[in-house]
Amino acid sequence: MPPPLLFGMIAVNNVSKFYGSVVAVSEVSFAIDQGVTALLGPNGAGKSTLFRMLCGLTPASRGTLRVLGEDPRRDRDVRGSIGLVPQQDALFDHLTADEFVSVAARTQGIDTADIAHVAHWALEQVDLHDVGSKPVGQFSKGMRQRVKVAAALVNDPRVLVLDEPLTGLDPVQRRRMIALFHRLGDEGRCVLVSSHVLDEVARLGSNVLVVAQGRLVASGDYRDLRELMDDRPHRIRLGSSDPRRLATELVGRGLVSALTLHDGDVVVETLDVDALGRQLAPIAVGLGVRLDEVHPLDDDLESVFRYLVEGR
Amino acid sequence: MTTHSDTSHTASPPLSAYPSGVGRSSVGASDALAVSYRLVLGQMRSTGRIVALLLLSLTATVAGFAVGTSDSATVDQAAAVIANLGFAVVLPIVCLVFAGGAIGDLRDDKTLVYLWLRPMNRWPIVVGAALASLTMATPIVLPAIVAAAALTGFGSGLTGATLIATIVGLVAYTSIFTMLGVWLKRHIVWGLAYILIWEGFIALGGPGVAQFAIRTYTRSILVDRTGADLTGADFSTLTAVIVPLVVSAAALGLASWRLSHQDVD
Numbered sequence: 001m002p003p004p005l006l007f008g009m010i011a012v013n014n015v016s017k018f019y020g021s022v023v024a025v026s027e028v029s030f031a032i033d034q035g036v037t038a039l040l041g042p043n044g045a046g047k048s049t050l051f052r053m054l055c056g057l058t059p060a061s062r063g064t065l066r067v068l069g070e071d072p073r074r075d076r077d078v079r080g081s082i083g084l085v086p087q088q089d090a091l092f093d094h095l096t097a098d099e100f101v102s103v104a105a106r107t108q109g110i111d112t113a114d115i116a117h118v119a120h121w122a123l124e125q126v127d128l129h130d131v132g133s134k135p136v137g138q139f140s141k142g143m144r145q146r147v148k149v150a151a152a153l154v155n156d157p158r159v160l161v162l163d164e165p166l167t168g169l170d171p172v173q174r175r176r177m178i179a180l181f182h183r184l185g186d187e188g189r190c191v192l193v194s195s196h197v198l199d200e201v202a203r204l205g206s207n208v209l210v211v212a213q214g215r216l217v218a219s220g221d222y223r224d225l226r227e228l229m230d231d232r233p234h235r236i237r238l239g240s241s242d243p244r245r246l247a248t249e250l251v252g253r254g255l256v257s258a259l260t261l262h263d264g265d266v267v268v269e270t271l272d273v274d275a276l277g278r279q280l281a282p283i284a285v286g287l288g289v290r291l292d293e294v295h296p297l298d299d300d301l302e303s304v305f306r307y308l309v310e311g312r
Numbered sequence: 313m314t315t316h317s318d319t320s321h322t323a324s325p326p327l328s329a330y331p332s333g334v335g336r337s338s339v340g341a342s343d344a345l346a347v348s349y350r351l352v353l354g355q356m357r358s359t360g361r362i363v364a365l366l367l368l369s370l371t372a373t374v375a376g377f378a379v380g381t382s383d384s385a386t387v388d389q390a391a392a393v394i395a396n397l398g399f400a401v402v403l404p405i406v407c408l409v410f411a412g413g414a415i416g417d418l419r420d421d422k423t424l425v426y427l428w429l430r431p432m433n434r435w436p437i438v439v440g441a442a443l444a445s446l447t448m449a450t451p452i453v454l455p456a457i458v459a460a461a462a463l464t465g466f467g468s469g470l471t472g473a474t475l476i477a478t479i480v481g482l483v484a485y486t487s488i489f490t491m492l493g494v495w496l497k498r499h500i501v502w503g504l505a506y507i508l509i510w511e512g513f514i515a516l517g518g519p520g521v522a523q524f525a526i527r528t529y530t531r532s533i534l535v536d537r538t539g540a541d542l543t544g545a546d547f548s549t550l551t552a553v554i555v556p557l558v559v560s561a562a563a564l565g566l567a568s569w570r571l572s573h574q575d576v577d
Contacts, residue, residue, distance in 0.1 A: 052575075052576075052577075055429060056429075057425065057428070057429070057575065057576040057577070058575040058576070059575075076431050076432075077431050079429055079430070079431055080430065080431030082429070084425070084429055086422070086425050088422040088425075088577065090421050090422040090423045091423065092351055092354065092355065092423055094354040094355065094357070095351075103347055103351065103426075104426070106339075106343060106347060107339055107343075107344065107347055107426075107427065107430035108336075108339070108430060108431070109336045109337050109338055109339045109431065110334060110335070111334070111335030111336060111337065113335070114333075114334045114335055117331055117334075118331060118334055121328070121331050124325050124328070125327060127324045127325065129325065151426070153330075155336075156330040156334070176324060176327075179327060180327055183327050187329070
């Protein structure tokens with residue numbers, strides 16, 4: 001029996017996308033409503049392809065996508081309810097920020113009399129109102145990202161699809177942008193934000209979709225996902241004045257499940273990284289061993305995805 | 313080039329709700345056309361490109377001047393220079409560079425998404441882009457080729473015929489190459505193949521095939537209005553104006569259809 005259809009402001013049911021023999025997205029299903037949802041995945045995982053399908057920019061090879069109940073590929077009007085921040089850096093560089101956002105407003109059907117007001121509001125939200133008269137071609141990467149967000153907001157869309165919108169932003173602007181996304185979500189909009197940075201996702205909200213190799217590998221509350229990731233074995237490189245003695249003691253105390261010695265360092269594998277972290281220094285002091293380095297080897301996102309996808 | 317840094321956030325304004333009372337309506341064709349025209353025109357302005365194409369166009373003017381300085385030149389030779397250099401090389405190549413990139417460049421640099429995603433008809437986007445390329449190509453091509461005809465010294469008959477034929481060619485080629493830019497990724501390569509292979513050889517292969525080349529119609533206007541002897545140019549001026557205009561409309565229609573259905577990055 002086929003799985004029941006999912007419904008929501010964005011509903012993706014069993015969607016696949018093929019480019020010839022290459023599978024970009026494979027049998028993905030999810031439904032989301034108002035609020036912020038983070039789409040997490042490494043580069044090349046299929047996030048942008050999924051976003052392009054959600055905006056109707058390319059059709060799904062299989063399955064159905066609905067935005068506000070309509071097919072965005074076929075229904076031009078529903079595309080007017082979507083605010084997209086595309087991943088690519090391309091802008092109309094000859095336009096000023098004011099002009100770029102005003103063009104977006106005009107092509108979304110905003111009345112001529114209101115365009116300047118709305119454009120100013122949108123630039124204010126991304127803190128670019130002071131540089132509205134500057135050509136976007138002269139903007140830094142972060143400012144270009146923000147002007148894209150402003151253009152996406154200008155028609156008050158019910159659905160926002162934001163592809164890596166925090167790339168290139170400084171920490172202050174990143175915080176402001178995340179606050180903006182949360183406010184938009186709290187006001188009833190469906191905000192879908194992609195990222196390949198784990199820490200960003202932690203701040204974006206509790207709803208997380210994780211894609212890897214074109215498949216949806218996890219979804220739900222971010223804290224559950226974090227726990228799942230914390231349960232996996234961690235590899236840590238320990239640099240010390242006497243690696244053999246230190247390693248023997250750690251194994252004897254049951255703090256590590258496996259170890260390898262390499263170039264004077266010891267690489268340990270542990271299931272309880274917190275206990276190891278608490279006891280490592282006292283043990284080294286007790287043994288009279290000098291600790292030179294404690295370096296986690298698999299806290300990068302790639303290893304997290306590898307664990308989620310392949311279980312290793 | 314000056315690049316503004318991302319550090320001007322000492323007095324950031326508070327986040328605020330979307331303004332109330334903002335009016336909306338569907339995007340009219342004239343609005344969509346105007347936006348497309350302006351964006352494409354802005355994107356295709358490039359001094360280097362314009363200078364290079366001006367120099368190419370001036371070769372026709374120089375050739376016309378050379379014919380005019382010869383005591384033994386005939387109207388057939390003058391018409392041949394206009395047709396073989398002006399209509400066969402300068403006119404289509406200038407149109408290809410501008411019109412091929414009108415939408416093709418937007419797709420290649422990935423800015424097309426900002427027009428495509430909007431809730432508006434596709435045909436005004438295409439027509440606006442074609443008009444923008446016509447705006448760029450006309451001041452480069454038209455004075456150069458008409459001046460070439462005038463400089464040959466064969467009077468207002470040849471000059472007037474050249475003016476009409478050049479305008480017809482401009483409209484037809486910009487439409488066809490705008491369509492080519494929408495359909496094909498390597499529009500310059502395919503456009504050159506069309507100009508050199510199709511119009512250059514195949515279309516001159518016989519009366520049946522020749523009617524499928526724009527060049528046949530521009531040459532026909534010269535022949536019909538001056539009596540010059542050019543091969544493969546047997547249509548009346550009326551036919552030679554109407555057929556390219558119909559082809560132009562069809563090309564823009566096909567481009568609009570394709571734009572509606574294509575994948576956009």
